[in-house]
Every structure is written in C-alpha cells, then in structure tokens.
Amino acid sequence: xxFDFSADEKRFIEEVRAFLREQxxxxxxxxxxxxxxxxxxxxxxxxxxxxFNREMAKRGYLGMSWPKExxxxxxxxIYEYLLNEELARVGAPLIGKGIGIxxxxxxxxxxxxxxxxFLPQIRNAEIEFAxxxxxxxxxxxxxSLKLKAERSGDGxxxxxxxxxxxxxxxxxxxxxxxxxxxxVAKHKGISLFLVxxxxxxxxxxxxxxxxxxxxxxxxxxxxxxxxxxxxxxxxKGWTYISEALDFERFTIYPFSPLEAKLxxxxxxxxxxxxxxxxxTAVPEIRRQMxxxxxxxxxxxxxxxxxxxxxxxxxxxxxxxxMCKLYTTALSQRLANTMIDILGADGLLHKSWPxxxxxxxxxxxxxxxxxxxxxxxxxxIQKNIxxxxxxxxxxxx
Amino acid sequence: xDLIFSEEQQMxxxxxxxxxxxxxxxxxxxxxxxxxxxxxxxxxxxxxxxGMSGLTIADKDGGLGLGATExxxxxxxxxxxxxxxxxxxxxxxxxxxxxxxxxxxxxxxWLPSIASGQSIVSIGSLEPQGGHELSDIQCSxxxxxxGYRLSGTKHFVAYAARAHAAVILxxxxxxxxxxxxxxxxxxxxxxxxxxxxxxxxxxxxQVTLRDVDVSIEDALKDGQPMATEWQDAMYSGLIxxxxxxxxxxxxxxxxxxEYAKVREAFGKPIGSFQAVAHSLADVAVDIEGCRMLVRQAxxxxxxxxDFHRVAAIAKLQACEMYRRTxxxxxxxxxxxxxxxxxxxxLFFRRAKHLQLLHWDSDYLEERIIEMVLQETSELSAHGANx
Ligand SMILES: Cc1cc2nc3c(=O)[nH]c(=O)nc-3n(C[C@H](O)[C@H](O)[C@H](O)COP(=O)(O)OP(=O)(O)OC[C@H]3O[C@@H](n4cnc5c(N)ncnc54)[C@H](O)[C@@H]3O)c2cc1C
Numbered sequence: 023x024x025f026d027f028s029a030d031e032k033r034f035i036e037e038v039r040a041f042l043r044e045q046x047x048x049x050x051x052x053x054x055x056x057x058x059x060x061x062x063x064x065x066x067x068x069x070x071x072x073x074f075n076r077e078m079a080k081r082g083y084l085g086m087s088w089p090k091e092x093x094x095x096x097x098x099x100i101y102e103y104l105l106n107e108e109l110a111r112v113g114a115p116l117i118g119k120g121i122g123i124x125x126x127x128x129x130x131x132x133x134x135x136x137x138x139x140f141l142p143q144i145r146n147a148e149i150e151f152a153x154x155x156x157x158x159x160x161x162x163x164x165x166s167l168k169l170k171a172e173r174s175g176d177g178x179x180x181x182x183x184x185x186x187x188x189x190x191x192x193x194x195x196x197x198x199x200x201x202x203x204x205x206v207a208k209h210k211g212i213s214l215f216l217v218x219x220x221x222x223x224x225x226x227x228x229x230x231x232x233x234x235x236x237x238x239x240x241x242x243x244x245x246x247x248x249x250x251x252x253x254x255x256x257x258k259g260w261t262y263i264s265e266a267l268d269f270e271r272f273t274i275y276p277f278s279p280l281e282a283k284l285x286x287x288x289x290x291x292x293x294x295x296x297x298x299x300x301x302t303a304v305p306e307i308r309r310q311m312x313x314x315x316x317x318x319x320x321x322x323x324x325x326x327x328x329x330x331x332x333x334x335x336x337x338x339x340x341x342x343x344m345c346k347l348y349t350t351a352l353s354q355r356l357a358n359t360m361i362d363i364l365g366a367d368g369l370l371h372k373s374w375p376x377x378x379x380x381x382x383x384x385x386x387x388x389x390x391x392x393x394x395x396x397x398x399x400x401x402i403q404k405n406i407x408x409x410x411x412x413x414x415x416x417x418x
Numbered sequence: 419x420d421l422i423f424s425e426e427q428q429m430x431x432x433x434x435x436x437x438x439x440x441x442x443x444x445x446x447x448x449x450x451x452x453x454x455x456x457x458x459x460x461x462x463x464x465x466x467x468x469g470m471s472g473l474t475i476a477d478k479d480g481g482l483g484l485g486a487t488e489x490x491x492x493x494x495x496x497x498x499x500x501x502x503x504x505x506x507x508x509x510x511x512x513x514x515x516x517x518x519x520x521x522x523x524x525x526x527x528w529l530p531s532i533a534s535g536q537s538i539v540s541i542g543s544l545e546p547q548g549g550h551e552l553s554d555i556q557c558s559x560x561x562x563x564x565g566y567r568l569s570g571t572k573h574f575v576a577y578a579a580r581a582h583a584a585v586i587l588x589x590x591x592x593x594x595x596x597x598x599x600x601x602x603x604x605x606x607x608x609x610x611x612x613x614x615x616x617x618x619x620x621x622x623x624q625v626t627l628r629d630v631d632v633s634i635e636d637a638l639k640d641g642q643p644m645a646t647e648w649q650d651a652m653y654s655g656l657i658x659x660x661x662x663x664x665x666x667x668x669x670x671x672x673x674x675x676e677y678a679k680v681r682e683a684f685g686k687p688i689g690s691f692q693a694v695a696h697s698l699a700d701v702a703v704d705i706e707g708c709r710m711l712v713r714q715a716x717x718x719x720x721x722x723x724d725f726h727r728v729a730a731i732a733k734l735q736a737c738e739m740y741r742r743t744x745x746x747x748x749x750x751x752x753x754x755x756x757x758x759x760x761x762x763x764l765f766f767r768r769a770k771h772l773q774l775l776h777w778d779s780d781y782l783e784e785r786i787i788e789m790v791l792q793e794t795s796e797l798s799a800h801g802a803n804x
Contacts, residue, residue, distance in 0.1 A: 229759070232758060358741075362778065362779065365778060366774050369618070369771060374614050384617050388617075388766075391745065391756055399749070
C-alpha cells in the first residue's frame with residue numbers, strides 16, 4: 023500500500039506550483055487568482071483569465087489525458103486532477119468543462135468534422151463553453167428536460183428555456199441537451215448539440231446569487247443549427263451526459279481549498295487573543311479546530327478513494343457521491359465555525375476595509391450554501407449511495 | 419397551565435402582523451437593504467402611531483407599560499416579516515437601560531421622547547475584534563472636571579446616522595466590571611460615524627470617538643459601574659431577539675413546506691421524498707421547542723421570576739435553530755434558493771446576524787453554565803443545611 027503520489031506526479035505538482043508562482047507576479051494576477059474567493063475567477067470573463075488559459079495551453083496543461091492524435095499527451099487523468107488541485111489552491115480557474123466534458127465526449131463520440139473544428143480550439147484555450155443542461159422544471163430530475171429540438175431542413179430548431187447556465191453570458195458555444203423524442207422513456211429521447219452562443223433567437227438573462235456570482239436564464243426562440251452540430255448519435259444524449267460526468271469525477275472536487283481555508287483559520291487562531299489568552303489556549307477553540315482538522319483529513323481520504331478508483335480505470339460513482347456529500351457539508355461547517363470564532367466582526371462584508379481576511383468568511387458563509395445544491399444535491403448524492411452503493415430498493 | 423394568549427395579546431399580534439404586511443413587506447426590505455437610514459420611515463411612523471415605540475416603557479414615562487409577553491409577541495412578528503426598525507435598539511434596549519439606571523432628569527429627557535418616537539437612542543457596546551464579554555470593552559472614559567472624555571471605537575451601532583444619541587459603554591478602570599454607560603449625542607465634536615457593509619445589509623455603523631466630552635449629566639447611574647444593569651437589560655432584550663428568530667424561522671419553514679408541496683421532481687412533489695419531508699419535520703420540532711422556550715422566558719419575566727437562565731437558553735437555541743432552518747429552506751428550494759430574487763436568502767443572512775450580534779452562542783453558553791453551576795451549588799448547600 024502507498025498513499026503517496028509517484029515521483030513523476032510529485033515532480034509535476036512542483037512544476038505547476040512554480041508556474042503559478044510565476045503567474046502570481048504578473049500585474050493582472052489578481053483577476054486570475056483569488057484565493058479568498060475560491061475559483062471565482064472562473065465565473066466571469068476577463069482578459070486576464072483568457073490570457074492565463076492560453077498560457078496553460080502553451081505549457082501543455084490542456085488535454086494532458088487526450089490521445090496523441092488530438093494533440094494530447096495520453097497521460098493518466100491523475101495529472102489533470104493534480105493540476106486542478108494546484109489551480110484551486112490559488113483560486114485560479116479550473117480545467118474541466120472544455121477539456122473534460124466537451125473535449126472527451128467529442129473524442130469518443132463526435133464526428134470528424136466536430137473533432138477537427140473544436141478540439142484544437144479547446145486545447146489552445148481559444149474557446150469557452152456554457153453547459154446547457156438544467157431547466158426550470160428539470161434539475162435533480164435532469165432527464166425530464168423538455169427543451170424541444172425539431173427537424174427543420176437539414177438542421178434542428180430549438181424552442182424552450184434553460185436555467186442556471188453559468189458563463190452563458192460570455193461563452194462562445196453552448197453544449198446543449200434537448201428533447202429529440204417525446205414518445206420514448208425520458209432518458210431515451212435526449213440528444214446533445216453544439217450551438218454558437220450568438221445564434222439568432224438566444225436570449226441570455228442574468229440571475230444573481232447569494233454568492234455574488236452571476237449565472238443565467240437562457241431562452242431559445244426558434245434557434246436553428248445544422249445537423250452537423252449534433253453530437254454523436256441521435257437520442258444518446260443521456261448516455262453521453264452521464265459518461266462525461268464520470269470523466270469529470272476525477273477533477274471536479276479539488277480538496278486543496280479546504281486545506282487552504284483550514285490553514286488560514288490557524289493563522290487567525292494563532293495570532294488572536296481572547297481575554298488575554300491566545301485562541302489556541304481556549305479549550306473550546308482547540309476542540310473545534312481539532313474536529314475540523316480530523317474532518318478535513320477525512321474529506322481528503324474520501325477524495326483519495328475517488329482518485330484511486332478512477333486511476334485504476336474504475337468509475338467511482340459511489341465514491342464520488344460520498345466525497346461530494348461529505349466535503350460540501352464540511353465546507354459549510356467550516357465557514358460557520360470560522361464566523362463564530364471571529365464573532366460579530368465576521369459579519370463584515372469584504373467592502374469594509376478592515377473585514378477579517380478581506381471578508382472571506384462572510385462571503386464563504388453565503389457562497390457555500392450552493393455547494394450542497396449544485397452538481398447534484400446532497401439528497402441526490404444520498405440516493406446514489408443508497409441505491410448504487412448499498413443496493414437498497416429506493417423508490418422514486 | 420394555559421398557553422393561550424389573552425384576547426388583547428392576540429389583538430396586538432394581529433395588529434402588528436397587519437402593520438408589517440402593510441408597511442414592511444419583503445419588497446420594501448429589498449429596497450432598504452444596504453441603504454441608509456436602513457428602515458422605512460412609513461413603517462416606523464406606523465409603529466409610533468400605534469404606540470409601539472413605547473410598548474414596554476412605563477405609563478408614567480409616556481409608554482404603554484406592557485410586559486415581556488407583549489414585547490415577545492411584537493418581535494415575533496417583526497422577525498416573521500424581517501421588518502427592520504430602531505424598535506429593538508431604542509424602544510427595548512436603550513429604554514430599558516435608561517429606565518433602570520437613569521436619574522429623574524435623564525428619564526424625563528429620554529423616555530417620553532423614545533416612547534413617542536421623537537428620539538431614537540442606539541447602543542454602542544461591541545468593539546472591533548471584540549466579543550461580548552465586559553472585558554472586551556476597551557473604549558475609555560476619563561474623568562474630567564465637568565464629566566468624561568471618551569475615546570475608542572464601537573462597531574455595529576444600529577441606525578447611528580438617525581439616532582439622536584447612543585448609550586456608549588466605556589471603561590473607567592481595569593477591573594472587568596469597571597464599565598459605565600454614557601448617553602452620547604452623536605453630533606458631538608469628536609464623533610464620526612461610518613456605515614459598515616455587512617452580511618444582513620442592515621444599517622449598522624462604526625462610531626469613532628476621539629476625545630469626546632460628555633457631561634456628567636449624561637452618565638447613567640451617576641457614573642457608577644453598571645455591568646449588572648447592562649446585563650439585565652440584555653437578558654430582557656434576549657427575549658425579543660429569540661422571538662424574532664422564532665418568527666423568522668416559522669416563516670422560512672412555511673415557505674419551504676409550501677414549496678415542497680408544489681415543486682415536482684421525478685413526477686411527484688419533492689415533499690413526497692423522505693429526505694425532504696424528514697428534514698422539514700426535524701425543523702418543525704426545533705421551531706416548536708424554541709417557540710415554547712421563548713414563551714416561557716417572557717412568562718417568567720412577567721411573573722417576576724428569575725428569568726435570566728431561561729432567556730439565555732431561549733436566545734441560544736432559537737438563534738441556532740433559525741440558522742439551521744434558513745439553511746434547510748435554501749436546500750429544499752434547490753437552485754432557486756441560492757438566488758437573490760428568491761426569499762430564502764433574506765432569512766439566511768438575517769439569522770446569522772441575530773445569532774452573532776447580541777450575545778453570541780459562546781457567550782450565552784458561558785452564562786448558562788455559570789447560572790446552572792450557581793444553582794446546583796445553592797441546592798447542595800441547602801441539602802447540607804437541611
Ligand atoms: C449557481 C448555480 C450554478 C449552476 N450551474 C449550472 C450549469 O452551468 N449548467 C447546468 O445545466 N446546471 C447548473 N446548475 C443547476 C444545478 O445543477 C441544479 O440547481 C441542481 O441540480 C438542483 O436542481 P433544482 O435547482 O431544480 O432543484 P430541485 O431538483 O427542484 O430540488 C429541490 C429539492 O428537492 C430535493 N430532491 C429532488 N429530488 C429528490 C429525490 N429524488 N430525493 C430526495 N430529494 C430530492 C433536492 O435535493 C432539493 O433539496 C447550477 C445551479 C446553481 C444554483
């Protein structure tokens with residue numbers, strides 16, 4: 023048994039860290055790396071972010087796990103995971119949507135035309151995608167999505183709406199799931215398409231969130247796209263969506279932000295006094311911190327279990343659900359504990375100059391509310407664990 | 419036992435609820451959040467016209483002379499509506515302090531005018547990085563020929579931009595309890611105030627005091643340390659705060675229950691999934707327990723019993739419950755719950771404020787333990803004697 027990463031993996035981690043240290047010195051670094059805002063930088067479009075992504079491409083960090091014929095280096099997915107950990111630690115935009123979901127699905131199922139058109143652009147960080155899955159009536163129950171795609175000439179006509187489509191207001195292309203057959207079981211009538219975001223008939227309207235992020239409501243009114251932009255086989259969309267989720271289990275739950283937050287808590291606890299005593303000497307604080315240390319370590323183990331299974335070629339659906347369930351709730355507990363430790367001043371917003379840690383905790387307390395909802399709610403994760411992991415005859 | 423409100427109390431509740439619905443709907447809250455003065459003049463005027471600004475102030479001082487139960491009833495409605503106003507800080511907390519520690523001149527100067535809503539008096543207790551212990555009060559009051567010279571910084575002073583004065587807690591000596599309270603005109607030379615952007619987007623301010631001269635006539639309790647009176651005022655205030663938490667939680671929970679009945683996933687209402695139904699049931703238990711705790715605390719105070727312990731328990735439990743309830747409300751709403759346009763976030767942010775701003779959980783737990791240990795040692799002393 024060996025819990026360590028291999029020598030080459032460790033070397034890679036060091037290499038990425040050196041790269042990020044270099045990037046941190048650039049004048050626009052603050053727009054790319056926002057450790058106090060997690061990977062906030064991912065959710066808005068800035069010249070700095072595009073530049074940073076192109077720099078990542080130049081270093082060969084995009085498409086590491088892709089086959090050589092598409093410009094990849096056929097490395098194990100673990101490198102993409104390690105890269106994301108380091109990006110997440112400094113609050114830089116993660117890789118995943120383009121490289122993982124879109125790229126890997128196209129590699130496996132896309133036509134030659136789509137591969138030729140999109141893969142080089144993805145690898146060179148020239149293109150941004152928005153994922154168009156959720157609808158007002160289809161979130162947890164995604165397969166019940168209704169956005170209609172009907173044949174029209176040599177293409178398709180889309181009508182309906184999508185919601186929660188993060189980055190739709192700046193993305194170039196839309197990765198769109200639509201209903202192509204209403205007569206069959208809900209999972210069997212969905213197809214995937216690529217649609218230019220600036221196509222006639224698409225209206226994007228902002229939704230503002232508790233985390234001070236923007237996401238979007240997207241309306242499609244007679245939007246047309248050529249059949250060439252259908253991804254893979256007709257009505258196989260649900261299979262592709264699920265498969266893509268499996269590729270991504272590797273990379274979507276970086277653990278380093280939790281570790282970094284815990285470190286920042288220590289910095290505060292060690293340097294603050296209460297009633298003339300350092301906080302590290304207050305028994306209640308000591309126990310709270312000890313509990314968090316233990317829980318963060320547990321989160322790390324749950325995540326190692328995902329990576330290990332994936333690196334052995336498995337599909338760690340249940341492990342990933344466990345990891346997501348535990349980690350997201352922990353992240354909320356951690357923010358709450360830290361605000362409680364800070365006391366009233368923990369409530370100060372980042373726009374107050376003396377807000378503790380630049381208002382990080384006040385913000386985190388709000389933004390972490392999303393964690394147990396986005397990308398499959400905690401309730402849905404429990405259903406997966408119960409049904410697929412434990413074989414329980416769950417009904418719904 | 420009789421847990422039913424009297425007819426007058428029910429009328430008070432209905433009237434307050436109507437005032438909140440008419441003048442402080444959530445649409446108004448959304449306009450007010452993050453702005454100054456941070457409350458609706460119309461709502462405040464409506465409260466004043468109804469006599470609410472003098473709710474618990476004695477008849478002889480120009481108020482309605484009602485008790486803790488009425489205060490609880492009114493604040494439960496404020497909490498339910500998320501209705502912001504200076505009521506808590508001025509008509510409850512400051513009025514209580516002034517009526518228990520003010521001399522005749524001070525009482526005459528302030529109580530009728532707080533009761534009539536002419537004056538708003540705020541409170542400056544918290545300080546930067548400070549907790550709720552008396553020892554955290556560093557703001558200093560130095561004796562001068564005519565009174566005191568105040569220096570220090572206060573945080574989270576509610577409605578300071580509109581307040582005619584604030585009761586500032588300040589230190590006169592090194593012993594923990596060497597804390598006095600001064601009525602400070604916030605327009606005095608040396609006072610500066612600054613809005614502090616915050617989690618609930620309430621109108622709270624940093625008040626900076628630089629060599630502010632305060633007349634001896636504005637010292638409460640004749641300038642004697644008054645830690646006990648301050649704590650007594652806070653224990654009463656806790657009942658109002660806990661009631662706000664219960665009201666807010668009830669409303670948030672009702673929203674979540676309603677949503678669980680109408681929102682469908684997998685072809686049925688999400689309330690038909692036990693994961694959702696059970697978490698709403700858990701919250702219902704929490705709320706019921708806290709509602710009873712708060713009522714008991716108000717009753718104990720009105721009966722003249724020692725109510726500090728039950729008031730502290732009510733505030734501790736109700737604010738933690740409110741926080742959890744608001745989180746569950748967001749969770750049950752799914753993605754919608756995380757948007758600014760939906761209402762759950764309003765309750766979520768308010769809940770954390772209520773928990774931390776006035777005697778947080780740490781502080782309350784300490785007080786509860788002290789009181790329980792005190793009681794048990796008295797009990798065993800009795801046992802030994804008898
Ligand atoms: C900020 C943000 C960004 C997002 N980004 C994207 C994006 O880029 N692209 C995209 O397509 N989507 C995105 N999403 C959508 C997200 O994946 C959904 O919000 C999520 O899957 C939940 O769906 P819902 O909001 O419809 O909630 P619902 O499905 O309506 O759930 C409501 C409640 O019911 C519970 N529930 C539902 N079914 C069950 C069940 N069977 N058993 C027990 N409990 C159940 C849920 O757990 C939840 O508590 C985003 C969402 C947000 C808020």
